[in-house]
Amino acid sequence: MVEARISYPPPLTLWDRINPVRMIGELSETRYWMYLLLIPSALLITAVVIYPTLYGMQMSFREMRLNRPDLGTGWVGLKHYQRMLTDPIFWVSLRNTAVWVTSAIALEFLIGLIAALALNRNLPGSKVLAVLILLPYFLPNVVAGHMWALMLDPRLGVINDLLVKIGWLEGYKAWFADPSTAMAAAIVVEAWHSFPFFTLLILAGLKGIPSDLYKAADIDGAGPFAQLRLITLPMLKTIIAAAVILRVIGLVNSPDLLLILTSGGPGRSTQVLSLYAFQTAYKDFNFGYAGALSVVMFILLMGFAWAYVRLSKVNED
Amino acid sequence: MTTRFDRRSVLKMGGGLLAASALLPARAMAQQTAINYWHTFTSQSEFAGLEDVMKLFAAAHPDIAVTQENIPNPEFMAKITAAVVSGSRPDSTMVSSERVADLVAMGGLTDLTDRIAAWERRGDFDDSRFASITKDGKVYGIPAFTFVDWMYYRKDWFDEAGLAPPTTYAEFRDAAIKLTDPAKGRFGFGMRGGAGGQSYVINIMEGFGAKLIQDDGSISLDRDKAIEAVDWWSGLLIKDGAVPPSAPNDGFRQIMEAFQTGQTAMLWHHTGSFQDNSKLLKAGVEFATAAIPAGPVNRVSRLGYAYNTVTKPETIDASWEWIKFWGEPDAAVAFLEKTGYFPASTVAAQDERISGNPLYKPAADTLGFGIPAPSFAGFAGWSESVVLPAFQRVLIKEATPEQAVDEMIDGLAQAIA
Structure with a gap:
């Protein structure tokens, strides 16, 4: 008769019980391991995103004027939000923000799409061209802003010089001093600076579209525009949606380019919400009202992102 | 009698010497106070003027090391506000007249009333030079130069x-x-x-x-x-x-x-x-x-004044030496010669290098009837x-x-x- 032998693991020593390496090893085999891995990033996000956001939100319900300590920092409820309703600068800024973001995104998307389609053809020299096209995006906003301020300068600007020489302008034009051209000129600068973002993402998306689809479309007699409309754009829907949302967030929140080019002027013709919030905080030192403006921007962006995802039906795929 | 050194003794001595030599510069450094100075100078001439003043100061005060930090003028209030609120203030800061009231209100400047009253060069400056930097009887800085x-x-x-x-x-x-x-x-x-x-x-x-x-x-x-x-x-x-x-x-x-x-x-x-x-x-x-x-x-x-102020009370002694140095005629004239900025000190403004130049006469006249913002x-x-x-x-x-x-x-x- 064969005796069955069962081998038991040796009993745990005290050291085994308190050995952290062994404890982590055991934990890694449980479902709690996921939470442990998430702790560092969750802590970081709490410290640098959630806490400042919540702090900014509560600031919007308080009196916070740094240069008026006599007013205290008491709770003022919806005072700042009520002021916003009757503040003409807020409404002008809101309208300008809509124009600024919509026009810039449309232009960036259009140029970015054309550039990506061209680069996707893998013609000779396309790799070098791809690097050149991406160059504007590598420039910081501050550098791009100052560079274009000089190029569009009414006295020394090379753009004016070129336009006069080819006969499009009779004389040098002060683009940023005229309210009818200031916003348009700023949008051109913004589009030049950021269209490579769309190029990059769309190009990545184009590489993932199977060529069989185009071959089949060719056989069916679809021309290039029909292929673009029926294959390329639908296949890029998710990427375009992500790129648009990211750019909208970037444009709504960043006042730096307009700050350099126009400071919101002349008058209020290029005043946008982010610039208004920045000036309210750092020129008027009214952090309460600036906080309220920022909260409104936050809500508008959340609303936009939600509506855009719903309307573009990205999640349905 | 000869002394024999074995290998272990030599190693010990070498280690000891190395440790001692490491301490020497540390002790020397410890005697030098490092402060930083925020300013809004932009042009090449302004930087050249600042450099000259810093060289003169370094020669007169080898115990204090000043590091200058340029803050672009349009961003200055945003940066200094953030620094004050977050507790990461610079040691000393140049502040123009129109910004004094806001900075005092947010508690960004250190009261220097007693030090200025006891300062040996206080008499070189007209009282009006301190008008914009005085709030509720407290003086917060020294005029560095005049716009x-x-x-x-x-x-x-x-x-x-x-x-x-x-x-x-x-x-x-x-x-x-x-x-x-x-x-x-x-x-x-x-x-x-x-x-x-x-x-x-x-x-x-x-x-x-x-x-x-x-x-x-x-x-x-x-x-x-x-x-x-x-x-x-x-x-x-x-x-x-x-x-x-x-x-x-x-x-x-x-x-x-x-x-x-x-x-x-x-x-x-x-x-x-x-x-x-x-x-x-x-x-x-x-x-x-x-x-x-x-x-x-x-x-x-x-008549606008750029004031030098102390923004961090912890290093006030070194910062005070630095900001009052700008009131020395040699520093003021060195700065003027590079930039054209007029000295705030009446004594420095009477220097022959300034009063002898006819192109400076309108500025000297304006000092008589000019008013602060x-x-x-x-x-x-x-x-x-x-x-x-x-x-x-x-x-x-x-x-x-x-x-x-x-x-x-x-x-x-x-x-x-």
Whole structure:
């Protein structure tokens, strides 16, 4: 008769019980391991995103004027939000923000799409061209802003010089001093600076579209525009949606380019919400009202992102 | 008797010496206090002037190491506010007059009243130099240099047209119109209607009698006089065409370039741009200097001061040595020679190197009748966020002078509420 032998693991020593390496090893085999891995990033996000956001939100319900300590920092409820309703600068800024973001995104998307389609053809020299096209995006906003301020300068600007020489302008034009051209000129600068973002993402998306689809479309007699409309754009829907949302967030929140080019002027013709919030905080030192403006921007962006995802039906795929 | 060293003894001695040598520089460093200094200098000449002052200071105070940090002027208030609120202040900071009230209100500056009262060079400075840096009887800094407002004009063009430098607003406007010749690409005056243009609007309003701070200390704006002023000032563009059409967006760079490249005949700025203008135009031949013309009611020529202040109390002793060093005549003259900024010290201003130069005479005269800019908590924000856009709206014909002044009065009420 064969005796069955069962081998038991040796009993745990005290050291085994308190050995952290062994404890982590055991934990890694449980479902709690996921939470442990998430702790560092969750802590970081709490410290640098959630806490400042919540702090900014509560600031919007308080009196916070740094240069008026006599007013205290008491709770003022919806005072700042009520002021916003009757503040003409807020409404002008809101309208300008809509124009600024919509026009810039449309232009960036259009140029970015054309550039990506061209680069996707893998013609000779396309790799070098791809690097050149991406160059504007590598420039910081501050550098791009100052560079274009000089190029569009009414006295020394090379753009004016070129336009006069080819006969499009009779004389040098002060683009940023005229309210009818200031916003348009700023949008051109913004589009030049950021269209490579769309190029990059769309190009990545184009590489993932199977060529069989185009071959089949060719056989069916679809021309290039029909292929673009029926294959390329639908296949890029998710990427375009992500790129648009990211750019909208970037444009709504960043006042730096307009700050350099126009400071919101002349008058209020290029005043946008982010610039208004920045000036309210750092020129008027009214952090309460600036906080309220920022909260409104936050809500508008959340609303936009939600509506855009719903309307573009990205999640349905 | 011979002493034998075995290998272990040599190693021990070597280790000991190494440790001792490591301590030496540490002890030397420990004796030197390091402080940083925030400033808003921009031009090459300003940096050259700062460098000279720092060299002189290093020679006089080898125990203090100063590190300068440039903060671009438009970002200065944002950075210093963030530094004060977050507790990461610089040790010492240069602060211009119009920013003092806001910084004192937010608790950003250290009270130096006692130190300044006991300072051996306090007598070199007129009391008026400390007016803008004194709040509620407490003095928060030392004037480093003076921004004396004056006028640069194209002497050759004035001579050619048989014109004398203007002394009143009426003469100024007349000269601006006469010297404007669009065919030659010339305009009579370089108006600053973009960034920084608000101070000119406020000065002109005061020139027409619309003072901001009344004799009883209250803050208000005389509507009728302010409208007259805004109408006159904006009229240089929209009625007379005597300033470049880019005026609504012209800031410091644009007005300087326009003058230096021969596109404008007159430029209002302070003495700090003298050296930069001299590099491109021949001083005394192509351009000369004059005092700012007098308005119909008041003569408004600003004397602004850049103050050096202590922003971090923990290193106050070293910072105090640094900021008071700027009051030494040698430091003040060294800075002037590189930049054109006038010394704030009366003793330094009498130095032969300054009083002997006729081109500096209008600035020396202005020291006699010049006045400081208004200063109250909220002034900087109001002037920049309300006055400038409102005036720009007049320049671009989006608003009338009446509407712009009403906007300014409403904004002022909110700023001081």
